[in-house]
Amino acid sequence: MNNISLPVYRSLSNVNENLKGSFHALPIQNIGKTTDVVLNEDFIVKLSKISKLELSLTSPFFDNLTEPTNAIDESMNILKDMYGSDLSLFVTCGSTISNKIIIEAVCKASDKVLCQKGVHQSIYFSLKSQNSDVDYVQDLVCNDDANIYSADTQGIIDSLIKAEKDGIPYSTLVINSQTYDGVCFDLQKFLPIVCEVAKGIKNIVIDEAWGAWSIFDSQMKEKSAIQNARQLSQKYGVNFIVTHSIHKSLFALRQASIISIFGSEECQNKIIGSHFRNHSTSPSYSILGSMELALNHACQYATLYSNRTNEQCKKLKSVINELSLFRCQQLTLNNQYLIPDPTKLWITCTTKLLSGVKIREILFNKYGIYISRYSHNSILINLHHGVSNELIYLLIDALCEIDKKYKIKNNSLNISVGDVASCFYILYPPGVPILTPGQTISNNVITKINQSIFDDTSLLIVEGN
Ligand SMILES: Cc1ncc(COP(=O)(O)O)c(C=O)c1O
Known part of the structure; x- marks a missing residue:
């Protein structure tokens, strides 16, 4: 068995090992990943x-x-x-x-x-x-x-x-x-x-x-x-x-x-x-x-789950709306026959630097949180029955950390479009200066610098001329 290649088994085992929880579907997938997913021992x-x-x-x-x-x-x-x-x-x-x-x-x-x-x-x-x-x-x-x-x-x-x-x-x-x-x-x-x-x-x-x-x-x-x-x-x-x-x-x-x-x-x-x-x-x-x-479980615990989902939704909205990088969006539907799903929450990014695909990637690779649906600037959170309070806090911590990183880097740089650079700004990899002393700072450069916050690239700021 050792010599046999098992790509599917291996790949699923790897992702499963890193997965802390999913905000997509299949509540059973979250059992055992965080505490407090299911509350009935017999189940x-x-x-x-x-x-x-x-x-x-x-x-x-x-x-x-x-x-x-x-x-x-x-x-x-x-x-x-x-x-x-x-x-x-x-x-x-x-x-x-x-x-x-x-x-x-x-x-x-x-x-x-x-x-x-x-x-x-x-x-x-x-x-x-x-x-x-x-x-x-x-x-x-x-x-x-x-x-x-x-x-x-x-x-x-x-x-x-x-x-x-x-x-x-x-x-x-x-x-x-x-x-x-x-x-x-x-x-x-x-x-x-x-x-x-x-x-x-x-x-x-x-x-x-x-x-x-x-x-x-x-x-x-x-x-x-x-x-x-x-x-x-x-x-x-x-x-x-x-x-x-x-x-x-x-x-x-x-x-x-x-x-x-x-x-x-x-x-x-x-x-x-x-x-x-x-x-x-x-x-x-x-x-x-x-x-x-x-079905039996849903019958017994329905009220508990719907109360919990409401609380989780409120918590996410209150914390996320305090951040500078993200906003929680409720769908507005001007139609008497349609209502927004109370278990779905869209989180939108306020900066063009961070796309939905990028947030999804960071959440999965760095925090083990799976999101399925995303748009160019947002991600969709599905608060299904398998979403524990612990998973909500993992998501909140992850988003707060991304937000903090962004703020710190942004403040320490403290440069804006139109300023004249007094140092070398070098992204590594590849190690090519994106700004040299004397150069006027453009929007494009700011975008590249900010992008480095979320990529695996370091920004080196070197004095000199
Ligand atoms: C509206 C709708 N109907 C049916 C299906 C098919 O469901 P299943 O994956 O159980 O075959 C899907 C799948 O996502 C769906 O979104």
Whole structure:
């Protein structure tokens, strides 16, 4: 084994060793890295034994995912009761496949579909392979700086009204209800309007992949897909089909996903058929077991997590807004049907010297903190359930240290554009003077000097002429 090259294993082991925590997804990734991630001992013990459940057994000794009659059936019923759905199906190959299952089940070639443009690729490709008659509603830019888009909610409503008036109503609407960037639909306001104006609509497909946490959260529950689908399905005779990626926000293994259906038996049967056709024939039982654990845990600790996230968000804002280099930004959404995600925080850099990519690099390489989304001048913090208070303090310390370094260097240099240099200013490496005595200081030189603060370059200031 010693002589065999294991590039993937080696690379993952290396990064894992340095990783203190992630502000991206997959809360289980943070367990054991910092203290105080999960607060239930029983949960940790059970999760630590989950890899032993990687078994390949079916009925009658265990159960069968596609025709469950035993433990899986029992677990699905618990979930059904928890969500108030008519049917909830487990998927162990991700929401990518869940979306494919749903689209194949409810969108046929003859169907007229209205789809938000900013949906996941799995929805595009599935709609394409179904040959459905799709109209996309382009998303709108809601923050130019970080290139953040939001759904054009009014555009969707107008398209539905027009199609009804023209006598060719849409039968299916597809939306992405919570984007990774932090834009959420207020489904409590949006869905009743849709059901009122689009009398011909049969199915509303809601990809809430990033929002599995929201039905458990006191602030978001009323606006979540599960809560509103439950209330509206029978009232309007519409099928609601909701996708959740459990591993993205709760403590489950990848690729744990759930499809929940609120609607007719016909719709349920179509989804069951498509689930059978599209799911891997080797479902992962460890993932199934971890999903059950994660949902149970979320139920028990939801209030604690949402209170903690609020506190963490407040703490980050108050400390970061006192620094000179960074600002915490709350998304502003001037739209009655959209709300900012309370678990997402954008940190923007006030100097052009430090780009989002650079902050991300420094945070990972120097502090073991992983950030996924960034823009030219900002980074996105996702305060998922796996973010401990200790990790928040590591991030705060890192940003304070970068800020301090910047201030000290800047003050000690104490030069500005237009001054005349009295020394040599040499960046090493490579050891080439960027300023020589007598030279007038330009903006370009200041940029290079400041950049050296964040790069692995030293700035030598040498007297002489
Ligand atoms: C909105 C949305 N839907 C679906 C998916 C696919 O999820 P999974 O990674 O579980 O396949 C993603 C992935 O990031 C997503 O952002």
